[in-house]
Amino acid sequence: MSLFKRKKRDSDGFWETGLSAESVQPNTPYPLQIKGEPLIVTRIDGEIFAFSAICPHAAANLNDGTLHRGRITCPLHEWKFDIRTGRTLWPEDETCRLRRFEVRVGALRGEESAEIKIKLQ
Numbered sequence: 001m002s003l004f005k006r007k008k009r010d011s012d013g014f015w016e017t018g019l020s021a022e023s024v025q026p027n028t029p030y031p032l033q034i035k036g037e038p039l040i041v042t043r044i045d046g047e048i049f050a051f052s053a054i055c056p057h058a059a060a061n062l063n064d065g066t067l068h069r070g071r072i073t074c075p076l077h078e079w080k081f082d083i084r085t086g087r088t089l090w091p092e093d094e095t096c097r098l099r100r101f102e103v104r105v106g107a108l109r110g111e112e113s114a115e116i117k118i119k120l121q
């Protein structure tokens with residue numbers, strides 16, 4: 001698959017990523033960009049999650065943060081977010097949430113591996 005392949009959106013609104021589900025390792029961030037939206041994809045307890053790479057507190061780049069046990073810690077002010085729910089874990093803040101995106105895993109055409117697709121909202 002070409003690195004510069006143009007991403008397409010299916011009829012359900014999910015965008016191709018070119019990233020196979022098998023290649024995504026636990027607690028490892030995979031930076032992506034779809035339609036100018038910087039995202040991070042990772043695997044937690046066997047499930048794949050996608051979330052915004054922009055910190056909801058003050059827009060720092062979460063690609064420079066620390067990912068550990070389903071939590072991402074922002075590099076700027078060290079706020080911690082639960083990737084599964086988007087909730088802010090530290091400090092307590094019910095209004096500030098990490099943007100998460102719906103993930104679908106489908107078969108790549110002509111290949112045995114399954115491609116991760118993401119729906120932008």
Ligand code: FES
Binds near residue numbers: 055058076079
């Ligand atoms: S910008 Fe991320 S915690 Fe402040």
